[in-house]
Amino acid sequence: MTFHGVRGSTACHGEETARFGGNTSCVGIDAPGEPLVLFDLGTGSRYAAVDAGREVICLVTHLHWDHIQGLPFFPPMLDQASRITVCAPAPVDGVPLGEKMAAIIREPVFPVGLDSFPARPDFVGLDAGQRMIGGVAVSSAEVRHVGRTLGYRVDLCGISVGYVSDHQQPMDGSGPDPEVIDLCRGVDLLIHDSQYTAVELAGRPDWGHCTPEFALDVARAADARHLVMFHHDPERSDCQLDEMVEVHCHSTSPRVTVARERATIELLAG
Numbered sequence: 325m326t327f328h329g330v331r332g333s334t335a336c337h338g339e340e341t342a343r344f345g346g347n348t349s350c351v352g353i354d355a356p357g358e359p360l361v362l363f364d365l366g367t368g369s370r371y372a373a374v375d376a377g378r379e380v381i382c383l384v385t386h387l388h389w390d391h392i393q394g395l396p397f398f399p400p401m402l403d404q405a406s407r408i409t410v411c412a413p414a415p416v417d418g419v420p421l422g423e424k425m426a427a428i429i430r431e432p433v434f435p436v437g438l439d440s441f442p443a444r445p446d447f448v449g450l451d452a453g454q455r456m457i458g459g460v461a462v463s464s465a466e467v468r469h470v471g472r473t474l475g476y477r478v479d480l481c482g483i484s485v486g487y488v489s490d491h492q493q494p495m496d497g498s499g500p501d502p503e504v505i506d507l508c509r510g511v512d513l514l515i516h517d518s519q520y521t522a523v524e525l526a527g528r529p530d531w532g533h534c535t536p537e538f539a540l541d542v543a544r545a546a547d548a549r550h551l552v553m554f555h556h557d558p559e560r561s562d563c564q565l566d567e568m569v570e571v572h573c574h575s576t577s578p579r580v581t582v583a584r585e586r587a588t589i590e591l592l593a594g
């Protein structure tokens with residue numbers, strides 16, 4: 325797995341964020357002989373290299389900018405032979421997902437329309453459930469956020485990965501929803517929102533995010549083996565993320581890692 329973008333909300337740059345990286349959400353699962361699976365299409369997706377002709381399955385959690393802005397810059401979009409499937413929550417207003425995306429990638433907010441790209445992605449609106457996409461087992465569940473959002477689980481080559489990029493922590497102190505725990509049950513790796521400190525969450529109680537401690541609650545309730553703290557606030561400096569490593573990464577149950585751009589994690593079945 326490779327982390328192409330680990331930020332939430334908006335891309336950022338500068339000396340204070342250079343080590344952990346400034347691109348928004350995009351994580352690739354690159355299993356030999358399988359389609360490339362990408363979680364989200366934030367600005368990091370520009371750095372996701374895809375061999376010509378290889379099938380790509382993009383699992384987009386929701387349509388906020390930090391999860392889709394990379395699509396027009398995703399390299400396979402410039403290749404007519406690309407085989408790209410983009411899945412995202414079925415829009416609540418009933419408009420097909422492809423029309424929704426075409427309305428986002430067009431003049432005046434982008435120089436050309438989606439239909440001007442050589443590649444012709446398939447857009448698939450999803451609900452909660454389980455299905456096979458390009459031979460890959462993909463599960464999804466509704467996740468509390470701002471606007472309709474899905475979390476995903478991919479089971480591939482004997483490995484399971486959960487991805488819950490944006491997750492509203494309940495402010496009444498109740499725990500994670502059972503649907504999310506079920507989705508992530510027993511995964512080898514869980515990539516989870518950890519955007520706010522407790523103080524920040526108190527000041528932004530309905531902005532759709534959670535603390536690293538809540539991410540740990542989800543991971544423990546689901547019995548995930550390895551938690552990756554993800555979707556860092558654009559204000560979060562490298563030094564603060566070093567502190568997050570110090571505070572949380574001594575845990576062995578689950579193992580905890582703080583997401584860093586360009587980092588790879590090797591997952592072996594068995």
Ligand SMILES: [Zn+2]
Nearest residue numbers: 332333390490
């Ligand atoms: Zn986000």
Ligand SMILES: [Zn+2]
Nearest residue numbers: 386388469490
């Ligand atoms: Zn969002």
